[in-house]
Amino acid sequence: MVSKSDLTDIRRLSLEELESVVKELGQPRFRARQIYSWLWTKGARSFEAMTDLPKGLRQTLAERFALRPIEVDKVQRSLDGTIKTRFRLYDGHLIESVLIPVPEDKRFTVCVSSQVGCSLTCKFCATGQMKRVRNLEPGEIFDQFWLVNQQALEHFGHPLTNVVYMGMGEPLLAYRNVWRSIELISDPKGLNFSPRRITVSTAGIAKMIRQLADDGARFNLALSLHAADDEKRNQIMPINEQNNLAVLMDALEYFWRKTHNRISYEYIAFAGFNDQLEDADRLARLCRRFPVRVNIIEYNPVEGVSFTKSPEDQIDAFARRLRKHGVMVTVRRSRG
Structure with a gap:
């Protein structure tokens, strides 16, 4: 048997x-x-x-x-309304998803995980301190969307409006399963969620970015950039040594020209490391080849990591400098 x-x-x-x-x-x-x-x-x-x-x-x-659905293990709700959920998988491993509500804009975003652990060892990231165990199954990613959508309906009376693949793991190293999960979430015969409201974030794997374009991706792409020159990016993101900024910019331009899908840069501001005005000038130069929005993110400190969050006034000055260069900028304050 x-x-x-x-x-x-x-x-x-x-x-x-x-x-x-x-x-x-x-x-x-x-x-x-x-x-x-x-x-x-x-x-x-x-x-x-x-x-x-x-x-x-x-x-x-x-x-x-x-039939192996994920199970809710722990729910933590913050004063700002953010809901962080830890899920237990069928094999006992744990992952997290986050519901980020902005009720005044009727915007309710789920941040989903794509892997158990991560192999990229980014120096500022909690998941980067864990070893990669396995990719999530498409159904396990779908379950995060499904269950957090129930939370959004229960607590805010509104369904999810956006999905971001920015949780645990590197989505492009779980390529097939991430692609399949997006097909399931956006299936017209199923939930029919618009792929234009889905964003996949990557630390920067150039050949897989090109693969997304060749496969006809209909969703948006975010690059976890966090530094605008190779010297600094190498220090915090080892993957940059094989996928440097010149290679990544070529791949992103290829993606944009083939898909015309939205591209954004995620840029965590670290005090004294990448938050100076000259850093903003370098970043602005990376925004000239194709339309791109920069999301400046306040750092959530991680235990055992030496980086600290940039002061709010420094972040605001950084954003003003980018806007002076004509760059579209959003500042995301720390949530949850």
Whole structure:
């Protein structure tokens, strides 16, 4: 007898593969559509919940397949309304998602994780201190969206409006699973969430940025930049040694020319390291080749990391300098 841990997760199957399964089981083809709808529109967390399927079919599916939804482990709500949720995966590993509400703008964003841990060892990042364990399954990424959307509805009476792949992990090193999760979230036959409201963030893997363009990505792209010259970026982001700024700018221009999707730079301001006016001047020069918005981010200090947050007045001066150069700038204050 096959153990539960060895069963294939049914959420790995495409609609066409589900159609083959129900045909093999002697069921009409429309049962596959029902199963697909339960998984990706109704967020079913067990086969027993699929109440419009015959009981015998539900039992057979439970014997042949696994259904491994993520489980809420801990919820932490901040005074500013931000909700951080720690999820437990079927194998016991933990990941986090964050709901970032801006009710006055009717903007409700979920920040999702794409990996357990991360292999890039960025010097300022808490996840970078962890070893990469595995990529998240498409269904595990989808679950973050689904469950945090329920939180948004419960606490704010409004569904999610935006998704950012900026949680644990490097999305472009989980390329296929991230791509599939976006297909599921934006499927017109399912949740029909607009890909234009989805942003994938990367530390900067040039060949994968080009791959996104070649594959016809319809979502937005954010580069975790954090320094506007190679010397400083090498110090905080080892990946820059193989993907330097010249290589990244070429890849980003290629992405923009092929997709015309929105590109942004994420720029955490570290006191005395990358927050001076000459840093702003260098950053402005990286904004000339294609349309780009700069998001300046207040640093959330990480235990064991020497970097500290830049003072607010320094961040404001930095932003003013960029605007003087004609750069589109948003300042994101620390949340959660």
